[in-house]
Amino acid sequence: MATFALVDCNNFYASCERLFRPNLKTRPVVVLSNNDGCVIARSQEAKAIGIGMGAPLFKIRDVVEEHGVAVCSSNYALYGDISERVMTLLGSNAPNHEVYSIDECFLDLDNLGVPDLSDWCRNLRQKTYKWTGIPVSIGVGPTKTLAKLANRLAKRSIKSGGVIDLVHHPEWIEPALRKTPIGDVWGVGRRWSQMLEERGITTAHDFAHAEDGWIRKKMGVVGLRTAHELRGYVCHALDDQPQPKQTTCCSRSFGETVRDKDQVHDALMSFAERAAEKVRRADQVAGAMQVFIRTDPFNPNAAQKSLSGSVSFDHPTNDARAIAGAATRILNRIWREGFAWKKAGVLLLDLAANGTAPLSLFDAVAPKDDGLMNAMDTINQRYGRGSIRLGLAGKDQNWRMRRENLSPSFTTKWADLACARMV
Template structure:
């Protein structure tokens, strides 16, 4: 759980708590390094999130799987400096359940193997609250607890008909996975994204239309870059802007709008033009805007959408976008842009406590002097 810094300022000062601003470039780079180490040591792997990865161990020929997992933890720590926990199970849900217990148990030492110790599964199920089961959301958790199902063990022993009636096929698959039946296969190649988003919370409430305009144009540009790097095109775009829900002394407002492209595109010019039209249509004066974002929707591979008359009339010109991407890939993001917002713009996030980007910025690498 998280909380706005201003709400816990007294605790920070009382206990001398270290405060670090978000450093997404550093987090992303470290995550890639960890995933690379994990993936290179297993026959197959699926990157589930920035800090979670599934490994396929079925084809792994080792005498002692627990010891192999401990060696993997040590290798990851040595090569990246990041401690990890390893949970082994016959299904994805049991593996996540084992991972949760491996983190919390000093006795486990960061590794819990439920495959070669199946007698531990029942104990693990009993120790896992229903709200901590992967796939059980808040709504289901509240409903299940009202009916006396408070642990993963309770859910695993629920009747299939009752589960399907109240939780659908998705809930039934969760129950089957808790029983050791594989319902979620490892995805070595995850399905292409259907949407991508670029959003930010501003450093302070922004009333000026021009500053919010600069922000959303920057977000549109970044979203377009992400889509191109994924080898996709977008069929639609959505823009949202909202005030600070924690500033109860200020007027509250949330505005949004969307547009559809007549031809799916990843061209920054098309996307920023559409966002500008939406922005002019939905803008409202008199509010202190605190967050905005641009979502690109209906993502597909280029050429996947059916051709239309517009495709003949307006053939896409990708040369400029390719040139910009090559320059930015070589010299760093933001080197070449269609329109550059001020680097000291007020809408940028407040990052007074930003940690150094040791792995992605030459100037942040500590210097060692000899002699």
């Protein structure tokens, strides 16, 4: 029997915000989406007072003031760095692992050879909190879907101590299936859960005992695999070598609508540099790119427009100069005056591993690299993103996101390092 564990960081974004700010430890905490729009993460205390996921900030102002809720702008530099620390620690304890998301990691526990797996998981949980400051819950199951289900229950059960092991306690599987609403099963989305509930399938137990033919007809092979995983048959192996990306996108909604072409150009230059950096980090090159600009679809009083353009590179590249230059040419081609633009983005397409992209008849077999991009990446990695740039985008422009409650980048900027004071 296989043994999978899912380690999930509890209220991850809120936990990161609390990590260097002890005054938030007992306060409700919410983290907002880009431009400080909607709630995308909540501490347990925020959930308890009824703040819902996705709630617009302007609609919960009264609740925020009444309960002293700490409101934080999203700080992805901080969250990404803390995530990397957590995943590195987990990987050092279980070499066969799959980083599933920024706050979740599957572990293969088959060959650990420990006398008590539940104790090992509790020790890992304590070690993760001690070394990173992030609380986690661990669910163990004979399949990834059951491990995910066990993790969900471990988060909600005080008695479990943050760990539920369905492998060494198979008698817990049936009660766990009965306790899990069908909408909370991994792989069952909102559309499927609504369809299943209309047919009387309201729990994971109901779904696991449904007929294979009916599931295959209504939900295809994907749904059937989910049902089999709930029955204990492994259909999803550990994916420790994820497939390389075929596209990379960098886009943002503007802090306020923009009519000036120069400001839209500034935004696209910033996005082009960031997208190129992502591709270089993955050691890839792009064969084509697309640029888009859009008005605000939620403003019924504004004229609506969505424009895009694309270009193919003669030579696949990850050079920010070539990508930014192409973005400028596309913008000049698609630009229309008289509209209030709200969002823009750069999408790099046809990605391939660096050095494997096909060459044209006139390409050099080993083109010379001037080292500028490597130098920029090294400086930005050492001193913080944006320390050195091409100089094509202005600073403090209206298009930049609203981040009025942004916490310091405690772990990625020297200027934001936390200071210890003698009392």
